[in-house]
Amino acid sequence: MIEAYNNRALLTDLYELTMAAAYFEQHVKLRATFELFVRHVPPERSFLVAAGLDSALGYLENLHFTDDDAAFLRRLPAFRTVSDGFFDYLRRFRFSGDVHAVPEGSLIFGGEPILTVTAPILEAQIIETYLLSVANFETLIASKAARVVSAAAGHPVWEFGTRRAHGPQAGVRAARAAYVGGCAGSSNVLAGYLYGVPTQGTAAHSFTQAYPSERESFEALLDTFPDATLLIDTYDTLAGAETAASLGRKLAGVRIDSGNMLEKSRGVRAILDGHGLSDTRIFASGDLNEYKIQQLVADDAPIDAFGVGTDLATSRDVPALGVVYKLVEVEEENGQIEYKTKFSEHKAHWPGRKQVFRFSRRETDHRELYHHDLVTRWDERYSEGTPLIEPVMRAGRRLNPSPPITEARARTLASLERLPARYKSLHGGLRYPVGHSAALERLLEEVRRQYLTFPETATPARDSDGAEADYGLVFLDVDTQWDFMDPAGALYVPGAERIRPQLAKLAEYARAHRIPWISSADAHAPDDPSFSVWPPHCVVGMPGQRRVPETSLPGAVIIPNRAGAFRPPFDWSGHLVLEVEKQEYSVATNANFDAMLAALGPSRFVVFGVATDYCVKESALALRGLQAPVDLVVDAIREIDPENGRRALEEMTAAGVRLVTTDDICSREPEPAMMS
Numbered sequence: 001m002i003e004a005y006n007n008r009a010l011l012t013d014l015y016e017l018t019m020a021a022a023y024f025e026q027h028v029k030l031r032a033t034f035e036l037f038v039r040h041v042p043p044e045r046s047f048l049v050a051a052g053l054d055s056a057l058g059y060l061e062n063l064h065f066t067d068d069d070a071a072f073l074r075r076l077p078a079f080r081t082v083s084d085g086f087f088d089y090l091r092r093f094r095f096s097g098d099v100h101a102v103p104e105g106s107l108i109f110g111g112e113p114i115l116t117v118t119a120p121i122l123e124a125q126i127i128e129t130y131l132l133s134v135a136n137f138e139t140l141i142a143s144k145a146a147r148v149v150s151a152a153a154g155h156p157v158w159e160f161g162t163r164r165a166h167g168p169q170a171g172v173r174a175a176r177a178a179y180v181g182g183c184a185g186s187s188n189v190l191a192g193y194l195y196g197v198p199t200q201g202t203a204a205h206s207f208t209q210a211y212p213s214e215r216e217s218f219e220a221l222l223d224t225f226p227d228a229t230l231l232i233d234t235y236d237t238l239a240g241a242e243t244a245a246s247l248g249r250k251l252a253g254v255r256i257d258s259g260n261m262l263e264k265s266r267g268v269r270a271i272l273d274g275h276g277l278s279d280t281r282i283f284a285s286g287d288l289n290e291y292k293i294q295q296l297v298a299d300d301a302p303i304d305a306f307g308v309g310t311d312l313a314t315s316r317d318v319p320a321l322g323v324v325y326k327l328v329e330v331e332e333e334n335g336q337i338e339y340k341t342k343f344s345e346h347k348a349h350w351p352g353r354k355q356v357f358r359f360s361r362r363e364t365d366h367r368e369l370y371h372h373d374l375v376t377r378w379d380e381r382y383s384e385g386t387p388l389i390e391p392v393m394r395a396g397r398r399l400n401p402s403p404p405i406t407e408a409r410a411r412t413l414a415s416l417e418r419l420p421a422r423y424k425s426l427h428g429g430l431r432y433p434v435g436h437s438a439a440l441e442r443l444l445e446e447v448r449r450q451y452l453t454f455p456e457t458a459t460p461a462r463d464s465d466g467a468e469a470d471y472g473l474v475f476l477d478v479d480t481q482w483d484f485m486d487p488a489g490a491l492y493v494p495g496a497e498r499i500r501p502q503l504a505k506l507a508e509y510a511r512a513h514r515i516p517w518i519s520s521a522d523a524h525a526p527d528d529p530s531f532s533v534w535p536p537h538c539v540v541g542m543p544g545q546r547r548v549p550e551t552s553l554p555g556a557v558i559i560p561n562r563a564g565a566f567r568p569p570f571d572w573s574g575h576l577v578l579e580v581e582k583q584e585y586s587v588a589t590n591a592n593f594d595a596m597l598a599a600l601g602p603s604r605f606v607v608f609g610v611a612t613d614y615c616v617k618e619s620a621l622a623l624r625g626l627q628a629p630v631d632l633v634v635d636a637i638r639e640i641d642p643e644n645g646r647r648a649l650e651e652m653t654a655a656g657v658r659l660v661t662t663d664d665i666c667s668r669e670p671e672p673a674m675m676s
Contacts, residue, residue, distance in 0.1 A: 009065045009093075010072070012129040018078055020122045024086045031331040032121040033353050034128070036135055039322040041110040046423045047432060048321070049146045049412050050106045050114050051180045052138030054402050055173070056131050057099065057393055063127065065090040095123055099393035102356070104180055105142075105411030106388060107419060109434050111460065112356045112375060113389060114139070114323075121330070128325045136323040137170065138177040144290075144315040145181025146412055148308055150424055151294035156184035156305040158200055160285060161313020174313040180408045182416070183312075184305070195405050202255070208234040215243050222249060229253035229283055232268070241268040245275035253281040253304070261292070262301045269302035281305060289316070290426055328352055339447050341460075348460045350440060351447045353378040357385030359601060360418070361572045369420050372601030376437040382598050384568045422470075430470040435602040438594040441626050471604040471629060475510050476587065477503070477519040478609030478616045480551040483537040483544035484522075485610065490537040490544050493610040493638045502636040502662040503550040506608060509666040510553075516576040516600060517553055520590075520609075520619060521545070523561070523581035530583070553577045559592050566592035568599040585615045588622035597626070604629040606665055607657075608636035613644035617652060624655040631660045 022028075041048060065073075070087045073079055079086075097119020108114055114135060117124050149157050159178035162171030175191035185198030192199040203221055211217035214235060221228050232240030232254045244254055254272070256264050261284050272280045284296070285307030293306055310316060326349045327340045339351035355378050361371040374385060391399055416424070423432045444460070480503060483489040485496045510517050522538035523545065524530065531537075538545040546552070556577040559566050569576060580590045587593065597603075605628055607620050616637055623630050632652060639645025653659065 007064070007066060007069065008059055008130060009063060009069050009090075011133075012126065014076075014078060016126050016128050017073065019125050021079060021082045021086045023122045023125070024089055025082060028121060029333050030121045031118065032124045032327055033116060033118045033329045033331075034124050034325050035113040035328050035349075035354065036115040036117075036131055036323065036325045037113050037349075038108070038110055038139070039324055039349075041431070042318045042321070043428070044318050045143060045147075046425060046429060047143070047146075047419065048108045048139055049142040049181050049415075050102045050108050050139055051104050051142035051177045051408070052134040052136075053101050053104045053115065053392065054405075054408075055134045055138065055176075056101075056115065057398055057402075059130055059134070060095045060097075060099065060127065060393065060396065061398065063093070063095050065093050067091060089122075093123075093126075094396060095119065095127065096396045097123055097393075098391070098395070100389050101392050102388045103390070103408070103411060105408035105415065107370075107412075107415045108139075108388075109373060109432050111350070111434060112373060113354050116353060116389065118353075132323050132325050134173075136321050138173055138180070139323070140315045140318070140321050141174045141177035141313065142181035142412070143321075144312055144318070145178040145183050146416060147426065148290045148293060148306075148312060149182035149413075150416055151290040151297065151426060152306055153294075153297045155297070155303065157182070157293075158305065158307045159183045159186040159188070159312055160307045160309035161311075162186075162188045164310040165313040171313060176405065178312055179405060180412060182409060182412050187307075197405065202228045203231055205231060205234045205257075207231075214240060215247070218244055218247060222247070227252045229255050229281075231255045231257060233258050233264075237264045238267050238271065241271040245271050245277055245280075251277055251280040253283050255283040255285060255307075257284075257286040261286075261288075261296055261303065262299050265296075265301045265303050283307065285309070287311070294426060324349070328354070339443060341444070341447055343448065343452060350375065350436065350444060350460050352440070352443050354389075354440070355380065356388040357382045357598070358388055359385045359599065362570070363573070368418065370415075370418050370432075372433040372435060374435050374437055374598050374601070375440060376598075377439050377443060380437055380439055382595070384599060433470045433472070433602040435598075436627070438597060438626050445625075471602050472516070472600060473513075474516045474518060474600060474603040474605050475506060476605050476607045476609075476619065476623075477506075477517065477551050478587065478607060478619055479520055479522055479538075479611070480548050480609050481521060481538055481544065482546055482548060485548045490535050493640055496610050496638045499608075499610075499636045499638060500548060500550050502633070503548070503608070505662055505666055506606075506633070506636060507550055507553060511575055514573075514575050516603075517578070518587070518596070519547065519551060519553075519556065519577070519579045520587035520615065521547070521579050521581050522583070522615075524583060528583065547579075559590065559596070561590045561592075563591040566595050566599075585618035586622045587615075587619045588626075597628075602628075604631065606631045606633060606660075608633040610638050611645075612637045612639035613641060613648040617648040620652050620657050621655055624652075624657060630657045631665070632657050633662055633665060634659050635661050 070090045074087050099117055101115040159175055165171035165174050172190050175186035175188035175197055176195045179197045185200055187201045191197040208217040218230050230244050232244055233256050265282055281304040283305045284303045288308045289311035329337055329339050329352055331337055341349055341351040355376050357374045359371050360368045362368050422430055483491050484493050523540050524538050526539055556579045559578055559580045561581050580587055582590050605623050620630050
């Protein structure tokens with residue numbers, strides 16, 4: 001029966017339609033924005049490959065309810081109290097919304113929107129189930145395929161899993177998604193017909209068994225298909241290889257489908273080469289996955305291509321993703337926007353429509369590799385980052401024709417080339433860094449204050465699954481200027497000169513390991529209003545404003561407190577030193593601070609300097625307010641007032657600041673990922 005039902009309107013969960021009916025009956029006219037994303041990248045995955053967009057857009061373009069669909073729903077007990085007007089609405093239903101999405105074949109990570117729907121809330125609700133199903137399955141399989149393809153290290157991988165897929169339709173979708181993920185093609189003929197996926201296949205063991213001898217089956221197949229790949233392990237792999245090699249024909253390839261692949265492939269290669277068939281390719285299949293393939297490649301097995309079936313078409317090790325579809329904002333009829341989220345435990349998400357920017361860094365070999373992603377509010381702009389989410393549908397119609405599937409596959413392979421190797425490990429490893437912009441953090445806090453009155457609230461997941469996050473290390477040197485550090489300075493912090501040896505040690509460590517160094521610097525005009533409270537100090541151009549020698553690092557770039565003054569370096573291979581001017585206590589008050597955080601990526605800040613009870617405290621708390629990890633170097637700070645300094649330490653530790661020493665920081669060798 002399901003094969004005879006070609007419309008997809010009823011392919012949804014009942015509660016999507018009951019919610020839509022309630023909106024209709026209550027005359028809810030909201031225009032809603034929903035975002036579809038994966039909450040957490042599974043522990044067994046380092047990245048995901050976005051797939052299913054073409055299927056989703058095809059569904060949205062053609063979605064409608066027939067008279068029979070509406071009549072069936074009218075008869076359901078759940079709708080007995082719903083007016084006939086709702087079913088008339090369904091008969092007229094067409095999706096009229098807008099869709100933005102990341103292109104298929106893009107690498108994505110936990111918490112990043114894959115697809116955004118903005119539409120009347122009835123429409124946006126009805127489509128939830130289908131969009132989730134498509135995105136979950138095709139992204140799942142494309143991601144598995146990309147892992148297998150990466151493990152194969154340039155050897156072609158073919159998808160052979162339809163017979164083991166969770167249903168025939170799933171087999172077709174799996175074949176398409178596997179090709180998007182980088183596979184060379186599939187054995188599924190319908191995927192070739194519908195999507196243009198390259199197809200390949202020869203013969204099974206039954207073909208060999210149907211003939212009186214193995215030799216006769218080989219000859220029959222080659223007479224019909226001269227370029228066929230012969231399956232040689234029906235009886236004995238090495239004997240089959242000898243038989244094939246002795247046919248006196250040019251052989252395109254042979255396939256091994258069982259046994260010890262390393263041992264068998266080496267034996268087969270020797271037999272083929274002994275018969276002058278060095279160009280004959282060896283194709284391996286049979287319960288393969290990325291782990292087995294990676295080991296075969298590492299052992300230099302003479303295998304030219306792989307076929308992967310069950311593990312790929314079912315993503316056996318990770319059979320589902322935590323894909324969700326969440327309301328993030330609504331627009332009233334008067335144009336007023338309300339931002340939406342939820343704070344229930346383990347299910348919190350970020351409010352507001354969002355964009356994702358991908359930042360790259362030029363490596364020493366001149367390749368530009370991905371460095372980190374930043375999830376931002378929709379209207380933010382970062383010229384040094386590449387926005388991933390783009391418009392794909394307006395008013396229910398695609399903006400461009402469906403692109404060839406080869407385009408998505410090429411995007412996957414190109415993206416994998418730009419992903420650093422440490423994020424492609426099959427056995428754990430670091431999580432690719434995904435940060436959230438300061439503006440998005442502030443919006444979350446605004447919504448939290450609007451809806452909640454108690455402090456113990458759930459927060460959106462920041463790391464995919466609690467695995468080690470790849471935070472870069474950044475040193476923040478707070479106000480180590482002569483007017484604060486020298487006993488003769490205009491606003492001397494008692495004992496400040498005694499931390500200079502620690503400052504020197506931290507500076508040398510940062511230089512040796514190319515750790516970005518940010519120096520906050522008071523930069524006051526002669527008539528600064530703050531001089532009514534404090535003695536005149538750190539006046540621009542005066543000796544007291546300069547840094548002490550220990551923190552006067554070469555190559556420092558001055559960042560005035562003027563919007564747009566920060567430009568990220570083109571080349572990050574050196575030691576980045578920024579001197580950030582400010583007129584208030586916190587370094588975060590510089591107009592360029594958000595842009596600097598965006599360019600640096602998710603970072604752990606090591607904070608030191610003066611004075612503990614003012615600028616150090618306010619800077620550390622500002623960073624914690626943006627959820628950045630902060631280490632405070634307690635033997636490299638000084639306070640103006642001891643009691644205030646004690647309270648400042650208590651306030652900072654209560655906010656999550658970790659107390660460390662100079663030796664704690666400088667005694668360990670940082671991982672390469674921690675460097676800029």
